[in-house]
Amino acid sequence: MSSKILFTDIDDTLLNKDKSVSRENREAIRRLLEQGHYFVLMTGRPIATGRIVIRELELTQPGCYMAAYNGGVIYDCAAGRILSERTLPMEVTKELIDEAHKEGIYVQTYQRDTIITEKDGKELEFYLSNAVMRYKLVDDLFSSLDKEPNKVILINVDDTDRLRQFQESHSYLEERSNSFFSHDEFLEYCPKGINKGSGVHYISSFLGIPMENTVAVGDERNDIAMVRAAHVGVAVKNAHSELMKVADYVTEHDNEHGAIAEVIEKYILSPEEG
Numbered sequence: 001m002s003s004k005i006l007f008t009d010i011d012d013t014l015l016n017k018d019k020s021v022s023r024e025n026r027e028a029i030r031r032l033l034e035q036g037h038y039f040v041l042m043t044g045r046p047i048a049t050g051r052i053v054i055r056e057l058e059l060t061q062p063g064c065y066m067a068a069y070n071g072g073v074i075y076d077c078a079a080g081r082i083l084s085e086r087t088l089p090m091e092v093t094k095e096l097i098d099e100a101h102k103e104g105i106y107v108q109t110y111q112r113d114t115i116i117t118e119k120d121g122k123e124l125e126f127y128l129s130n131a132v133m134r135y136k137l138v139d140d141l142f143s144s145l146d147k148e149p150n151k152v153i154l155i156n157v158d159d160t161d162r163l164r165q166f167q168e169s170h171s172y173l174e175e176r177s178n179s180f181f182s183h184d185e186f187l188e189y190c191p192k193g194i195n196k197g198s199g200v201h202y203i204s205s206f207l208g209i210p211m212e213n214t215v216a217v218g219d220e221r222n223d224i225a226m227v228r229a230a231h232v233g234v235a236v237k238n239a240h241s242e243l244m245k246v247a248d249y250v251t252e253h254d255n256e257h258g259a260i261a262e263v264i265e266k267y268i269l270s271p272e273e274g
Contacts (some may be wrong), residue, residue: 004268005209006166007037007067007226009218010045010257011130013236021057024258029044032264033063040203041066042196042218042226044182046150047082048113049131069110069150070182070190070222070224071199072208084202086191087148092176096152096189097142103166105156109141109149116144123155126185154187163187182222197225215267217251217260218243234263 008014039248043050046252047068054077064077074084100107106123109116115135138144156163170266177189219239226231227247235247238254251259
């Protein structure tokens with residue numbers, strides 16, 4: 001039997017709306033690992049919040065990995081160590097922060113799994129409603145950084161068109177970074193060449209698994225790169241329409257009703273295992 005890799009987004013794909021994992025998904029993941037396949041969490045989250053899911057699903061055994069910060073950090077869950085890390089250059093980070101300030105758009109970044117921001121308002125509140133994290137308020141965002149960040153995120157909850165306009169008017173930044181929407185309200189900037197698709201390629205190469213044995217499943221636009229990169233790209237039933245357009249398959253079930261279990265049964269386990 002050839003080993004396969006399942007790459008899965010976390011929020012609104014693996015997790016239910018209440019951030020729990022269904023019984024169907026838990027059982028399917030257990031069987032996947034028992035049969036010698038690999039399970040990889042793919043997330044825009046920092047490592048610290050990804051570890052919450054790792055602990056809940058007991059993914060500390062060999063065969064479990066995570067690509068955090070949209071592929072910027074590759075993490076071995078069993079060994080508890082970082083395999084690879086990419087960061088945004090300081091000059092790009094400063095330019096993003098300065099330009100966001102000029103446009104009056106909320107901006108935040110990260111240091112050691114902590115959100116760093118200048119403003120405690122509705123944007124931060126909205127972000128924390130999607131991801132429980134520590135945060136630190138500072139007077140000057142850029143000056144507070146003591147190392148290159150893994151990503152910078154711009155947030156607007158009132159007029160998301162402003163984020164699209166910012167991305168378009170600052171397209172020159174794509175020469176030194178990579179931008180995409182993880183939600184309508186979140187415009188993320190990651191290191192050049194980094195996205196969930198690059199995470200798929202890195203982990204597949206690291207494990208020596210051919211690309212034809214890879215499956216990726218997600219729900220949002222920041223999942224497009226990994227769905228395209230994998231041999232089989234899957235969108236869950238509740239996915240954004242743009243992801244559905246590029247997917248090879250759309251699940252019959254949504255994230256509330258065992259979509260990951262459906263994918264594992266259909267594409268990972270062989271007939272005699274399923």
